Amino acid sequence: MFTRELTLAGLLMAACTMAQAQTETSASDAAAARTVAALPEPVGNLEEPMPPSPVVEDAESDAAPGLDASFGIGRPATKEEIAAIDIDVMPDGSGLPEGSGTYAEGETVYVEQCASCHGDNLEGIKETGAPALIGGRDTLATDKPLKTVESYWPHASTLFDYIHRAMPLHAPGSLSADEVYAVSAYILGRGGILPEDAELNAQSFKEIEMPNADGFVEDPRPGAM
Numbered sequence: 488m489f490t491r492e493l494t495l496a497g498l499l500m501a502a503c504t505m506a507q508a509q510t511e512t513s514a515s516d517a518a519a520a521r522t523v524a525a526l527p528e529p530v531g532n533l534e535e536p537m538p539p540s541p542v543v544e545d546a547e548s549d550a551a552p553g554l555d556a557s558f559g560i561g562r563p564a565t566k567e568e569i570a571a572i573d574i575d576v577m578p579d580g581s582g583l584p585e586g587s588g589t590y591a592e593g594e595t596v597y598v599e600q601c602a603s604c605h606g607d608n609l610e611g612i613k614e615t616g617a618p619a620l621i622g623g624r625d626t627l628a629t630d631k632p633l634k635t636v637e638s639y640w641p642h643a644s645t646l647f648d649y650i651h652r653a654m655p656l657h658a659p660g661s662l663s664a665d666e667v668y669a670v671s672a673y674i675l676g677r678g679g680i681l682p683e684d685a686e687l688n689a690q691s692f693k694e695i696e697m698p699n700a701d702g703f704v705e706d707p708r709p710g711a712m
Contacts, residue, residue, distance in 0.1 A: 576648035580693035583647065587688040588669025590681070596670040600655045600662065609677055617656075621678040624698055637678035641703050643695035646671050668692075 576582040588596075597609075604617035611619035623633030632638075636646055651667045653659045662670070668687045675681040680697065705711075 574648075574651055576644045576651070578642040578644055580644050580689065583644065583689035583692055584664040585689065586664035586668050587686055588665050588667070588672055589686045590669075590672045590676045590683045592665075593669035593671065593673025593676075596662070596666050597673050600666075601670065604656060609674065620674050627699070627702065635678070636674055637680065637698060639699055639702075641697055641700045643671070643675065643680075643692060643697055646674065647692065 574582070574584075597605075604612060604615045605620055606612050606617075609620040610622070611617055619633065619635050621635055621637045623635045623638030626633045626638060640646065647667055650670060651660070651662065651664070654662065671692075672681060672685050672687040675687075675695065676683045676685060680695065681687075685691070
């Protein structure tokens with residue numbers, strides 16, 4: 488009996504000693520200096536934290552790092568690089584480049600560059616995702632409208648712009664202006680919009696009247712193009 492009570496007393500003393508040691512250790516840790524990252528500086532009057540910026544500050548610049556200054560990467564585009572992508576053709580034909588092409592020349596371009604996706608007869612190939620380019624007139628108001636260059640597009644200039652910029656799929660932008668004029672003449676000729684002896688250039692392109700030219704309305708919002 489005495490031995491058991493002595494053992495219990497010893498265990499209680501040991502437990503108290505461990506608890507006291509843990510309390511002292513925790514207090515010591517709390518009193519020690521802690522290392523933390525500095526808070527970000529506020530941005531303007533919003534008092535929102537601004538993340539550290541990788542900008543290399545320029546002593547001669549008044550720009551705010553991370554906001555107005557350069558991040559030390561990239562460079563301004565050259566005039567040549569800008570010219571290479573500044574190829575927009577507007578609905579009125581402005582932007583059309585120099586060059587020309589015929590229906591016959593366009594047929595060759597189409598066979599070599601377009602037929603594998605759009606089909607031999609411009610009918611489109613479902614498996615490639617390429618749409619039909621001709622047909623579909625008078626279907627837009629039906630239950631099964633067919634939107635093609637012939638039936639839907641209101642401006643011929645859109646055809647030139649898109650082909651020049653994005654076609655052929657495997658090498659977009661690789662066709663010369665002459666080739667784009669030629670294949671445009673071929674597509675419009677197959678759609679019955681131009682005669683097969685037509686030759687397209689910047690001037691004649693502006694004179695094309697598309698079947699659905701009156702199928703769109705102008706945006707009535709102020710300042711809309």
